[in-house]
Amino acid sequence: MDYKYTLIFLTHLDKVLMLNAVKGMWMGMWNGVGGKIELDETPKEGAIREVFEETGIEVDDLDFHTIVTWEVIDKNDSGGMYIFTKEIDDISNIKTPYYSPGKEGILDWKTTKWIFDPNNQGIIKNIQFFLKDIIKGKVFSRYHCIYQDHTLLEIKTYDE
Numbered sequence: 471m472d473y474k475y476t477l478i479f480l481t482h483l484d485k486v487l488m489l490n491a492v493k494g495m496w497m498g499m500w501n502g503v504g505g506k507i508e509l510d511e512t513p514k515e516g517a518i519r520e521v522f523e524e525t526g527i528e529v530d531d532l533d534f535h536t537i538v539t540w541e542v543i544d545k546n547d548s549g550g551m552y553i554f555t556k557e558i559d560d561i562s563n564i565k566t567p568y569y570s571p572g573k574e575g576i577l578d579w580k581t582t583k584w585i586f587d588p589n590n591q592g593i594i595k596n597i598q599f600f601l602k603d604i605i606k607g608k609v610f611s612r613y614h615c616i617y618q619d620h621t622l623l624e625i626k627t628y629d630e
Contacts, residue, residue: 473550476517477504478532479601482561485579489524492575500580500593504551513552523572527564532556535604538596540615555604595622
């Protein structure tokens with residue numbers, strides 16, 4: 471199945487470049503960067519384009535990890551996204567926080583300790599599950615999230 475979206479996490483050691491969205495369904499929440507795949511793009515091509523548009527950082531390749539799908543039971547909505555990462559060797563020229571070139575929100579490096587803190591209410595909840603698996607090197611082939619009223623009710627994992 472083809473999905474419409476990408477989500478990318480740029481990493482450096484124990485830090486992840488996160489975006490605090492200024493609009494949309496997840497406004498005010500910290501997330502990775504990404505967006506819709508255009509008609510003529512592969513998921514990886516779309517992800518590389520989104521990284522540049524939202525961060526100003528040029529990457530020539532990304533590592534694909536998994537697919538995250540979702541259903542929103544109170545809105546009869548579903549979808550999915552391809553999850554990528556890229557380790558950035560040198561971040562000395564990436565001064566944060568800064569407003570994203572694509573006007574999507576504020577970008578800042580967040581530590582994995584901060585991201586995975588169970589008391590963290592400012593990050594999209596499903597990220598705490600699948601990103602931790604990616605960083606640990608144990609990734610399921612698909613994560614399926616079930617939401618109601620913007621609340622994550624359940625995450626199922628699949629090894630296909």
